Amino acid sequence: MSFQKLDELGHKLEALEHALAILGADEATHMAVGGGEKRAEAMAALAGMLHRQATAPEIADWIAAAEQEELSHDQRLAVAEFRRNHLNLTCLPAEFVERMTRERLRTEQLWRDLRAKNDWASFEPALETIVTLVREEAAMRSDVLKLDPYDALMEQYDPGNRAAGITPVFTELKAFLRDFVPQALNAQERRNAVRPVKPLSGVYPVDKQRELGLAMMAAVGFNLTHGSLSVSHHPFCGGVPTDVRITTRYKTGDFLSALMGVLHETGHALYEQNLPSEWAHWPLGKARGMAVHESQSLFVEKQLGRNPNFWRWALPVVEKHLGEDWSIDDILPHVHHIERGFIRVDADEVTYPLHVILRYELEQDLVGGRLEVADLPEAWDAKMRDCLGLSTIDNPADGPMQDVHWAGGAFGYFPSYTLGAMMAAQQWAAFEHQHPDANNQLARGDFEPVNQWRRDNIWCQGSRHSTPALMEKATGEALNARFFIDHLRQRYGE
Numbered sequence: 001m002s003f004q005k006l007d008e009l010g011h012k013l014e015a016l017e018h019a020l021a022i023l024g025a026d027e028a029t030h031m032a033v034g035g036g037e038k039r040a041e042a043m044a045a046l047a048g049m050l051h052r053q054a055t056a057p058e059i060a061d062w063i064a065a066a067e068q069e070e071l072s073h074d075q076r077l078a079v080a081e082f083r084r085n086h087l088n089l090t091c092l093p094a095e096f097v098e099r100m101t102r103e104r105l106r107t108e109q110l111w112r113d114l115r116a117k118n119d120w121a122s123f124e125p126a127l128e129t130i131v132t133l134v135r136e137e138a139a140m141r142s143d144v145l146k147l148d149p150y151d152a153l154m155e156q157y158d159p160g161n162r163a164a165g166i167t168p169v170f171t172e173l174k175a176f177l178r179d180f181v182p183q184a185l186n187a188q189e190r191r192n193a194v195r196p197v198k199p200l201s202g203v204y205p206v207d208k209q210r211e212l213g214l215a216m217m218a219a220v221g222f223n224l225t226h227g228s229l230s231v232s233h234h235p236f237c238g239g240v241p242t243d244v245r246i247t248t249r250y251k252t253g254d255f256l257s258a259l260m261g262v263l264h265e266t267g268h269a270l271y272e273q274n275l276p277s278e279w280a281h282w283p284l285g286k287a288r289g290m291a292v293h294e295s296q297s298l299f300v301e302k303q304l305g306r307n308p309n310f311w312r313w314a315l316p317v318v319e320k321h322l323g324e325d326w327s328i329d330d331i332l333p334h335v336h337h338i339e340r341g342f343i344r345v346d347a348d349e350v351t352y353p354l355h356v357i358l359r360y361e362l363e364q365d366l367v368g369g370r371l372e373v374a375d376l377p378e379a380w381d382a383k384m385r386d387c388l389g390l391s392t393i394d395n396p397a398d399g400p401m402q403d404v405h406w407a408g409g410a411f412g413y414f415p416s417y418t419l420g421a422m423m424a425a426q427q428w429a430a431f432e433h434q435h436p437d438a439n440n441q442l443a444r445g446d447f448e449p450v451n452q453w454r455r456d457n458i459w460c461q462g463s464r465h466s467t468p469a470l471m472e473k474a475t476g477e478a479l480n481a482r483f484f485i486d487h488l489r490q491r492y493g494e
């Protein structure tokens, strides 16, 4: 039976993915510096094995044969995901993948060095090479998948997402934010004039912050027998669903930054820990995609973790671990602080989408050949001035050089961040609609109802549906900017 062969293949691939995920998480957290070279060799060898096994020519035949077999509904869905996965993995020739991998690694290393020196002139030719390769890649993917070139790139990250669906939603959000950002900043200034912001400065030992983080993780549903918390330079959620590795980094003078990071990664972890375990070795049992994943992390960090009711419950927990007590009016100005800035990763939830929409617009033009890398600094600067009133023309390090994504050839990824934020707002609205008591539940620290809702509607679904279909089934309607806009108005408006 061909389905049986796919099922066995799934187990083999899962084992290799497991090893790679744990080695990768370990590299960023516990590996001795001297272990780097051999670790890279080991991981490259395993990644090669994984790729060869996942793209073996006979798999296409197994899939075609399995499609003719008598299968259960879930098995049929599993075969469809095997096909989608196989197609996305095999649509580029091996020679191209090798060339692309080499250029990406070279440009990423160059980016690290040149960004620190703010040296656009030396970076430009390397990025040009990447953009040329990405245009080739998009054309090849487009041929096989029968999608527009930019859609074919997005398909890797969020199956089913199309520019034709996203652009109107982003256009509505952008139009709203251009007026709303100055209004929200004025409102913040007025609030702070009435009640001056009390600094949260103090000395918060790392071990106490870690205990606080673990307590919060457990409270919001993280299963500590299937995951752990470590320290890394860049926070991430890695590992495997049965052993999820999340990380944070600590600043001893500010406990909020690590805590918010922990909540964000816990959101990713909850999704992984609650995926359907009986399908763990099928592509069908994996998380749907980057936007849905980000919707789960932002759900915990923004929809729950920055909700004033959450803080009614959380403040005593913070006091217990750090020994200082703040009032809700002390803490909220920090949790809801907004400002215009150059850097996407430092942006708050009000200004963040503008950083993403700017990149979404520019990368479509780059992929489509309507914009060349040489003209990127000017194009970036024009959009930055238009959206946020800031100029980056003399400072490319904080302009088109600030993210590693493009240097690494990841085009079509940026929209996932803001789609995730919008999806999280829409999910909370749907949950609140069914549970009018939602805010009181948060104030009591009762996260089970909201987790049960996400378990049923998102987590247990694995990859049954495309990204847009999953959202529609979970919330009763297609992605709609209104929910995120209402959320921002309510939290940051007058």
Ligand SMILES: [Zn+2]
Pocket (backbone or CB within 6 Å): 264, 268, 294, 297
């Ligand atoms: Zn995230």
